[in-house]
Amino acid sequence: MHRPRGEKLWYIPDGYIPEVSSGQLTSHESICVLNTASEDALLRISIYFEDRDPMEDIMVVVAARRTKHIRTSSLHQEGTLIPVGVPYAIEVQSDIPIIVQYSRLDATQAENALMSVMAHPIK
Amino acid sequence: MHRPRGEKLWYIPDGYIPEVSSGQLTSHESICVLNTASEDALLRISIYFEDRDPMEDIMVVVAARRTKHIRTSSLHQEGTLIPVGVPYAIEVQSDIPIIVQYSRLDATQAENALMSVMAHPIK
Amino acid sequence: MHRPRGEKLWYIPDGYIPEVSSGQLTSHESICVLNTASEDALLRISIYFEDRDPMEDIMVVVAARRTKHIRTSSLHQEGTLIPVGVPYAIEVQSDIPIIVQYSRLDATQAENALMSVMAHPIK
Amino acid sequence: MHRPRGEKLWYIPDGYIPEVSSGQLTSHESICVLNTASEDALLRISIYFEDRDPMEDIMVVVAARRTKHIRTSSLHQEGTLIPVGVPYAIEVQSDIPIIVQYSRLDATQAENALMSVMAHPIK
Numbered sequence: 189m190h191r192p193r194g195e196k197l198w199y200i201p202d203g204y205i206p207e208v209s210s211g212q213l214t215s216h217e218s219i220c221v222l223n224t225a226s227e228d229a230l231l232r233i234s235i236y237f238e239d240r241d242p243m244e245d246i247m248v249v250v251a252a253r254r255t256k257h258i259r260t261s262s263l264h265q266e267g268t269l270i271p272v273g274v275p276y277a278i279e280v281q282s283d284i285p286i287i288v289q290y291s292r293l294d295a296t297q298a299e300n301a302l303m304s305v306m307a308h309p310i311k
Numbered sequence: 312m313h314r315p316r317g318e319k320l321w322y323i324p325d326g327y328i329p330e331v332s333s334g335q336l337t338s339h340e341s342i343c344v345l346n347t348a349s350e351d352a353l354l355r356i357s358i359y360f361e362d363r364d365p366m367e368d369i370m371v372v373v374a375a376r377r378t379k380h381i382r383t384s385s386l387h388q389e390g391t392l393i394p395v396g397v398p399y400a401i402e403v404q405s406d407i408p409i410i411v412q413y414s415r416l417d418a419t420q421a422e423n424a425l426m427s428v429m430a431h432p433i434k
Numbered sequence: 435m436h437r438p439r440g441e442k443l444w445y446i447p448d449g450y451i452p453e454v455s456s457g458q459l460t461s462h463e464s465i466c467v468l469n470t471a472s473e474d475a476l477l478r479i480s481i482y483f484e485d486r487d488p489m490e491d492i493m494v495v496v497a498a499r500r501t502k503h504i505r506t507s508s509l510h511q512e513g514t515l516i517p518v519g520v521p522y523a524i525e526v527q528s529d530i531p532i533i534v535q536y537s538r539l540d541a542t543q544a545e546n547a548l549m550s551v552m553a554h555p556i557k
Numbered sequence: 558m559h560r561p562r563g564e565k566l567w568y569i570p571d572g573y574i575p576e577v578s579s580g581q582l583t584s585h586e587s588i589c590v591l592n593t594a595s596e597d598a599l600l601r602i603s604i605y606f607e608d609r610d611p612m613e614d615i616m617v618v619v620a621a622r623r624t625k626h627i628r629t630s631s632l633h634q635e636g637t638l639i640p641v642g643v644p645y646a647i648e649v650q651s652d653i654p655i656i657v658q659y660s661r662l663d664a665t666q667a668e669n670a671l672m673s674v675m676a677h678p679i680k
Contacts, residue, residue: 193445193556199316201378201412202343202427220448222482222523236345236378255447255482255523277345277378277410287523287554289447293547294425301416301425301670302540302547304448306554308410308429310316322562324624324658325589325673359591359624400591400624400656417671424547424662424671431656431675433562439568439679466571468605468646501570501605501646533646533677535570539670548663548670550571552677 190253192225194287198307200278203235205261206296207273215296217260219280219307220289223250229286233263234279235270243268250286280307313376315348317410321430323401326358328384329419330396338419340383342403342430343412346373352409356386357402358393366391373409403430436499438471440533444553446524449481451507452542453519461542463506465526465553466535469496475528479509481516482523489514496532526553559622561594563656567676569647572604574630575665576642584665586629588647588676589658592619598655602632603648604639612637619655649676 206215223229229250235243243265250256260270260278270276280288288307293300329338346352352373358366369386373379383393383401393399403411411430416423452461469475475496481489489511496502506516506524516522526534534553539546575584592598600617612634619625629639629647639645649657657676662669 193443194554197316199345199347199410201345201410202341202380202414203378204380218448218521220521220523222445222447222525224445224482224525236347236376238378238380242376253482253488255449255484255521257448257450257484257521275341275343275378275380277343279345279347287445287447289551289554291448291549292425292427294423296423300540300542300547301423302538302549303414303425303427304538304549304551305412305427305429306551308317308412308432309554320562322591322593322656324591324656325587325626325660326624327626359593359622361624361626365622398587398589398624398626400589402591402593415671415673417669419669424669426660426671426673428658428673428675431563431658431678439566440677464571464644466644466646468568468570468648470568470605470648499605499611501572501607501644503571503573503607503644533568533570535674535677537571537672546663546665546670548661548672550661550672550674552674555677 190224190226192285194285195309195311196282196285197310198280198288200290200307203276203278205270205272206294215294217292219258219260219278220291221250222255222287223252225284226252228252230283232281236277238275313347313349315408317408318432318434319405319408320433321403321411323413323430326399326401328393328395329417338417340415342381342383342401343414344373345378345410346375348407349375350407351375353406355404359400361398436470436472438531440531441555441557442528442531443556444526444534446536446553449522449524451516451518452540461540463538465504465506465524466537467496468501468533469498471530472498474498475530475532478527480525484521559593559595561654563654564678564680565651565654566679567649567657569659569676572645572647574639574641575663584663586661588627588629588649589660590619591624591656592621594653595621596653597621599652601650605646607644
């Protein structure tokens with residue numbers, strides 16, 4: 189049996205899906221999750237906005253002993269996607285401890301730009 | 312009722328507003344705040360410099376259950392803005408726990424560059 | 435005698451070795467380790483994937499009072515390298531406390547992009 | 558009287574001063590320190606290498622209620638600078654608590670790339 193590692197609740201205040209891409213790569217963001225445990229992790233992801241109520245409890249499974257790099261553009265709730273070009277923030281809850289990192293590739297201009305942070309864990 | 316998450320005091324030592332922009336995008340920095348609580352958060356932001364006294368207690372409200380991505384170029388104290396092209400540091404105090412991330416887009420040259428960090432929380 | 439500093443277990447969920455390079459520099463990632471102690475640190479690095487079992491316990495030594503910036507493309511287990519162009523995650527275990535940072539240079543396009551994070555420590 | 562905030566010991570494993578610059582900006586790294594206290598902070602910075610003994614106890618003062626963005630290329634010990642193009646790691650000790658962030662601008666190619674991390678604090 190492998191132990192879960194990390195925390196059950198993580199936050200990323202700076203979410204943003206760029207509207208356009210002009211280089212060889214497509215602009216995108218990823219929520220990168222690692223589940224070190226021998227059991228699957230069930231995630232509930234909530235999205236907070238500047239001017240409207242949150243989208244709550246988008247469900248994602250990260251399998252036992254696996255990582256999952258989740259494109260935020262793939263997240264939806266009953267078919268509703270996260271809007272592009274809008275500032276938002278991300279909450280990741282899990283039923284078992286996980287580790288969460290956030291990365292963004294911005295290809296708005298001809299050359300790409302990268303940023304990455306560990307999400308902020310709540311103990 | 313939704314609980315506040317995070318901490319009440321956060322620091323970002325590396326603040327800098329680039330002087331010029333030459334690409335499609337404008338250079339800017341953002342202090343990205345998430346307030347998960349059912350009540351508004353009242354922030355007091357202070358700016359520290361290398362060679363003069365701090366600008367203290369710039370007030371900002373982040374509404375309940377909302378994120379706010381605050382452009383540092385919009386912060387002012389009685390009409391005085393943060394000077395551009397000058398190294399500075401940022402303190403974010405809040406009356407309730409919040410989560411704070413800092414990101415910078417540098418468009419000084421034709422192509423943009425990105426950086427981001429979680430602010431350092433004081434417990 | 436110099437004391438070890440940091441933690442014995444660190445995680446980086448967002449690992450990725452870019453497939454191509456087109457600039458003057460070669461795309462690469464580095465796991466940057468600092469060993470402040472008067473004794474050598476023995477690391478066991480494990481790699482987690484999205485769709486297969488982990489590569490476990492790749493051994494690396496970081497000498498006493500030294501740093502080592504480990505190219506992930508140099509890590510192998512019985513001759514098997516980490517595949518390029520595939521999302522993965524990294525676990526770094528050490529017999530004594532160390533400090534771990536992860537950086538990536540992406541030279542997929544003509545100009546390079548950089549990202550860096552402190553790994554997430556488990557206490 | 559203003560209180561000191563943060564920690565007295567911080568680490569940055571991934572230090573690197575790029576050898577060349579080709580854009581409008583010069584490649585550089587900065588150790589960004591914030592001293593929130595009413596008294597000056599006395600820093601002792603040590604540099605660790607991959608293949609030689611550390612350079613220890615480079616002294617720097619950060620004045621009361623000030624930030625200081627220290628160019629690593631300005632640090633020296635009896636006239637000896639940190640070598641360029643060589644991987645190294647950074648230790649920052651202070652007599653009072655401070656907050657430490659590390660940022661790098663890489664202008665090796667025509668367009669700049671940025672990275673930044675909070676240093677790892679030891680409690």
